[in-house]
Every structure is written in structure tokens, then in C-alpha cells.
Amino acid sequence: MSKNLTKRSEDYSKWYNELVVKADLAEMSGVRGCMVIKPYGYAIWEKMQAELDRMFKETGHENAYFPLFIPKSYFSKEASHVDGFAKECAVVTHYRLKNAEDGSGIVVDEDAKLEEELIVRPTSETIIWDTYRKWVQSYRDLPILVNQWANVVRWEMRTRLFLRTAEFLWQEGHTAHATKQEALAEAKQMQGVYADFAENFMAMPVIKGTKTESERFAGALETYTIEALMQDGKALQAGTSHFLGQNFAKAFDVKFTSKEGKLEYVWATSWGVSTRLMGALVMTHSDDKGLVLPPNLAPIQVVIVPIYKGEEQLETISIKAKQIMAELKSKGISVKFDDRDTYKPGWKFAQYELKGVPLRIAMGPRDMENGTVELARRDTLTKETVNQDVLVATIEDLLGKIQESLFNKAKDYRNSHITEVDNFDDFKTVLNGKGGFISAHWDGTSETENKIKDLTKATIRCIPNEYIEEEGVCVFSGKPSTKRVLFAKAY
């Protein structure tokens, strides 16, 4: 229980790793770098999926499914793309096992070697653009607004649950357009959808911005990002949307006849968020007692724990509890009545704190006499006595307030951790002390960016959409600059 959970102030990284496992979100599997997402964690991911899917459909997108495997030759067609992914690919080379001739067990059947190796998709641009070639002839076939929910594999050497795993779950949107303008608008629209989702559904404030050239997706002309800030002062890239220009259309020869009868290459975008958001969720809101979940994402929003001695007391409480449950369910509020007799109330309290259930109702014989319950908020750890008559209305109201309050708290923290600095000493002092985003002038070169990264591990998280035109000099090189960008150490 929380007693055994490392404190954030002691070791933030250890706190995170322990919490993900203890709260039953996920665990490492016996397969190197691959995780098992446990039912409680998956239930949260399902809520993320459902809301994102709704938002994608509302903006005109449809789902489809493309192959897991990508022939090596496809992969090589877009030069910068293969450079970006070749070093971390799972490669399928054979299609059969057999019994070893010496009886030593099961071995790969060398007679079943593939003529061309298959890559387990790290992302699907290449296989999808190979398909779009068949779907697009005329401007009437455009736009294609397709999303895919899928698993992908990137062979990371150092892995952490949700944040960096060899296999992860995600969605990848892949759209095709007749004009550059339309593709740019789509890529920006999806950055907006992601920001909306992060802030209004996950209660996680984000900064919208553009990536620098060296931080762009492999194959993109522009990468739009949303950047969140974790409680340890490190940034986390929570979603990206890419304007791909005509790179993939050219690599896969996808052309269309325009209204004017001209043959032109198609314009592309792609955009994705992944189970990484689960890590961001944990690190944005949780505390030393365990998970804190915004009500929108809580698999159980309210738990009722009876406090009783003997069957008779339990029965009286159960009747009332079931009545409350029915009322809450009719309002669309998810509720669990934990009447297990194999665990004590104190154990249950700690358990639901660890799992981040937003509201806990405790009901004992005294409450039954008084027509009250004890209502506890997970986020503030405060308790109040509430009259049973107004309980459901109180809960409805509180769930909204908790959602809002979590967002405001995270936003206050984030806002107080954007620090303007104007020289490199301050840069280093803030980075290694207070942490968070550092707003500083930069000369616009990859050279400077890389030097700063080498010296401090800080990267440019983004050029914020809402930057202010301002004369200044680069915090590192002293060269002239017209705007501040955001640096941070990042996950």
C-alpha cells in the first residue's frame, strides 16, 4: 500500500515505476521491453480511446486497418524516414519453426526463410502510402481522412512502463489532400484536437508549438507538438501532428488529376498519440499516496465502503448503498460497492487511494441513524459529512469540480515553471534547480541546439504557437534572435 510507495521527493523516478505497478496499471512482461497493460490500466486507456475516437470522427475521420508488416523495400523508399527508424526495428526473417533434428527442441526452420525481410511497423506511413496509390486517381478521391488504432514496435534499449516500451499502442492518422494549404490546416487542426483532449479530458495543460528541424519526425516538413510538464520539472511530448509535404506521395508515386486536369502529387499529414499518455497522466496528477485520476478517466468514479459489525448492520447499509448506486448510475456515474468481508475498511481506503478513485463514501451504523455518509475527496484528501438526501447532487457537482481543480492545479504548477532566462549561466542554474520550461532566445541553428543539448541535456521542446516577436540575443551564441523558444529536459 501507500506506506510502501517511495515518496516523490525521495526518488521521483522510482515513485513512478512503483506506482504504475502497485496501482495495477501495467507491468513488464517476460518479453524484453514489452509491457502487459493490466485491466485497471487498460480501462483508463479505453476511456482515452473512446474520447479521442469520438473527436476524430467528429472532425470527419474514419478508421481503417493496415498490415502489421512492412516489406524492407517499402521502408527504404523515403530516405529520411528509414534513417529515423532503421536502428530500432524488429525484423521477421522466417515463417516456420520445426523440431530440431538432434531432438534438442524447437528451432527456426532455415528452409522457411523469407525472400524479403518484413519489418514490424514502427509507424505506418510507408505501407499506407503504398495503399493510397491505389485509392487515389482524381481530386474527387481526396481528401482521405483515415485513422488507425494499432500496436507498433520500436526496439528501444532502455525501456520504462508506458513512457518507452518496445511495443506500444497508439493511433496514427494518415490523411491525403489535394493542396498544401489543406494538409497544413489538417495537421494544425489535429494538434488542436490533441490539446483539447489533453486539457479538457485529461486535465493536463499543454503548450502547443512547432518542433525545430532536428526534433522533427523522420520524413516531416513540419512537426506540431503538444508539450506537457511533469511534477519533476521535466517536459513530456504528449502528441505530435506532422505535415509531410509530398515526400511520401513522391516516394510511393501517389498522384491525382486536379480539377484543372493536371497530374499532381498528393499532400500528406500524419498524427499520433500513444499509451505514453498513460505515463503523462500518472505523472501530472498523482501524489505520494498513489494515483490521482481526473473523473473523466476514472474507471471507478465513486466507491462505497460499508463499515459494519455483523450481518444485520451490513444488510441495512447495503440497502441504502444499492439505492445510492442506482441513482448514481442513472446519472452516468460509475460506482462500486465494496462489501468484501475478506478485507478491512482501512485496507480498502488505502487501496482506493492508491488507485485514484476520485470520491469515496464510507457508511457506518452511526451514518445510517443520522441519514448521512462520510464523503472523501481523493485529490485534496479532505472529508465531509454529507446528508444522504443531497448526496447524489453533491457528487455530481464535486466530480466536475475535481476535474477542474486538477487542471487548475497542474496549470498553476506549469505556469510557475516557465522561466525566462537571458544568459547561459542562468539557463543552467534554472535547468538544474527549479527545472521546468526555460524560455530563452535561440539563434535558430541546429549547431547551437545540439551544443546546448550536449552540455545540459536540455532540448528545444517547441517554438510556441503563441510566441511574441521580440528582439534578443541567443542565450548560447549571442547571435541575434527574434523570439524565445522553450527548452527543457524531457521524457
Place this chain on the structure above:
Amino acid sequence: MSKNLTKRSEDYSKWYNELVVKADLAEMSGVRGCMVIKPYGYAIWEKMQAELDRMFKETGHENAYFPLFIPKSYFSKEASHVDGFAKECAVVTHYRLKNAEDGSGIVVDEDAKLEEELIVRPTSETIIWDTYRKWVQSYRDLPILVNQWANVVRWEMRTRLFLRTAEFLWQEGHTAHATKQEALAEAKQMQGVYADFAENFMAMPVIKGTKTESERFAGALETYTIEALMQDGKALQAGTSHFLGQNFAKAFDVKFTSKEGKLEYVWATSWGVSTRLMGALVMTHSDDKGLVLPPNLAPIQVVIVPIYKGEEQLETISIKAKQIMAELKSKGISVKFDDRDTYKPGWKFAQYELKGVPLRIAMGPRDMENGTVELARRDTLTKETVNQDVLVATIEDLLGKIQESLFNKAKDYRNSHITEVDNFDDFKTVLNGKGGFISAHWDGTSETENKIKDLTKATIRCIPNEYIEEEGVCVFSGKPSTKRVLFAKAY
């Protein structure tokens, strides 16, 4: 359009292959044996998923996610399991690509060879039971009722869209129980859930039964199946639920302490349905004009096609159409208004017939004068003139009737294609003539079963749950038998 669609009577197999592609359900990808599920096909699959997921949760199951990759050594732990799947496995042997030293392109980096090969999951019993070992100590940890939505890979040599593809999408339930009785009850319950889904949601009648030993899942003690009948008289296994006994618990050492304090092995089930159901759906209801979809599964339930000359007529019709759409949507009915001016009404009619939209409304200037519309049913291809005042009520009513009527039609066909035969000549005559299920006595031996299969290609689809105790002699061997089983050629 349907003009170009091969007739079922000409070549059923060709009809199916063409229809799946022309109706935009799926197509083969550039990757051997792997399909692309197109947005229209995927929208149908999503409806299947949503309903199944609801049914699983209603019966107490939760979703989780397990790794795509299975170490070869796990795979080998359950002997009959590895025998069943070893010959059709995609094997990952390397984790990196590199530029060839001779500049010839991208090649596998031989320095990045895995110590142990990884199998792309063909099914997840082994990786899941390796995980359950960590989840189970006491009887209080049981049952585990978990389902996974996932992609799996089986390296089939001969592939067909939806029916047999190297990669397919499915759900796999994996449950763990304290007693044999409970595991058996679970496996049978899920067979019931599948049958309910097939009949009441897909309008596809099925026979519930048990597989013979030689048709069982690799590693199962019993396999319960639902068997459907396609319009060409061939059977299709639409879903299976397996009682796995303690085989996987023993292979992966999963034990629990019982209430009585004894250490015992856990009992297991697994059960699954896949995108194969999409093939079953197509072949159960569709006709020579294209798809016929039960309203429950139709992405578009009603389409409105305006028939007009000039902007003014279109505008009058549009106002009415949008009013009808709003009313239909408020009843939860999905509706599309196709006012594209790039296609003629006749083209649109054929298109929506091909795509199986259950109801089509046509509205022209004459209809506007008379306050009527023309309403066409896809399943019966009949048309009627309906007063606009009663249109929405009529549609609501008709959608229910179509769903029912499709089921009854398929059931009549199925029932008239179960033929009792009592000698092997009749067996062959029915099999190669009328087709369908053959109800015949069988002596209970795999030897006879295999001989019949070799001679006729017919397999025992199942021993029906509702068999009748009856003295008889085996249709092949003449040995005594106590019940009839169902034979058929099958997909």
C-alpha cells in the same frame, strides 16, 4: 457496379472475392497474405466489436493487453500447442537494419541478432499464462476474467480476404478458475454469448456443438463451436470456446492456495472470434447485386438520394431531407444525404445496393408536391411510396423487420440444408449435390473421421449440443453409434 459483379450461380468464390473488394470492405496489401481493411469494412467490424465488448463486460470480463511477441521457449512449453502452431509462425530474429557496406541499400544488421527468437503471436495462451503465474497466489485472486482485442499472425499459404489471412484481428478471452466445473461453465457460457451475438446481432443462424478430438484447438480438452452455413452449402466455423483443463497452468506452473489451504493448479478457458466473421456476414446475406447488411451492422442504415434538376429543386428537397435526417438521428438511426452533383441518381442507387444500405429514400419534385417519398428495401429489392408524415415511424419499423427477415431467411435456408443420411453413397450424393450439413451416424473414431475427410473433404463440424440419443450405425464403418453428428465441407 453490380453489372460487373460475378453471379453467385456462376462462381460463388469469385463472387465473394469481387464483392469484398467492390463494396470497399477490404483488399489485399502489398504484403503477402495481409489485408487492408478499408473504412467501410472497418466500420462494420467496429459495430461487431462494440456489441461483443458490451456482451463480454456484461458477463463480467475486463480487457487487458499482452505482448505481441512470444519467446520461442514459452511457445514450446505446451506440447500439443506448439505442434499446432509451429508450422505457420512469423519469426523475429533481428532488431536492427543498417546500410549495406557495398552501398546496395538497407540490409539486416547481423550484429543485432536476438539471443532467443521471438514469435509473432498466433494466439496468446503462452504469454498470458506466463503472466497469470504472477497474478495468482490464492483462491481470492480467482477467477481472472480477461479479454484482449488484438492482431495475430498465422502464416497461411493460401489466403482469402477475411476468411484466411496471414494477419487478422480478433478478440481472445483467457480466463483462470479455481475449479474444473467453473471453467467448463465459463467455456460454455461464452459459446452461448457467441451464438447470441451471431443470431441476434448478425442475423446469422448457428449450430452450437462440440468439436471432435481431431478438430480441437491445440492444447484444449474440449472445443465448443458455433457453426454457420454459407449460401454455397459450405459450413463456416464462426467462433470457438475452449476448455483447456490444467494444461497451461501445468506448463507455466500456475498454482493457487485453495480455501482449504491446498496448493492446486488453476483451470483455464480461452475463446475467440475474428475478422473472419466479416466473411461470414458477407456470405450469409448478400446477393448478386452486392452486400446485404442487417441493420444492426450497417454503417449507413438509410440513404437519401435527391432527384432534381437545378439548384432550386435541390434546395426544396434538401430542406425536407435535413428535417428527416434530424428526426432519424434523434431515434439513433444512421442516415446519409447524398447530394453530390458529380454522380447521377442511377449510379448512386447501384452504389448503395452494392454497399448493402438497408433502406434508400428517393425524393424528387413530384414527391415534394405529393408529400411522399419512394422507399426501397435492399433485402427484398421492393419499393413503396410512403407519406412523409409517417416516414420515420415506417423506417423504424422496417429496420426491425429487415433484421428479423434476414435471420429467418438464413435460418430457413440453413434448416432446409441439414440432411439426414444413413449410408455412404447418399452421403456423397448430398455432399456434392445439395451440400449443407449432413446429419449422420459416426462410430466415434478419428480413423473413420480422417478416412471420410480424405475421401470427400467433409469434416465433422460438431456434435450438436442438442443431439438426440438414437441407435444407429456409422455411415462409413457400419459400427454401432448412439447419435448423429454434423458433417460438411467447410471454409
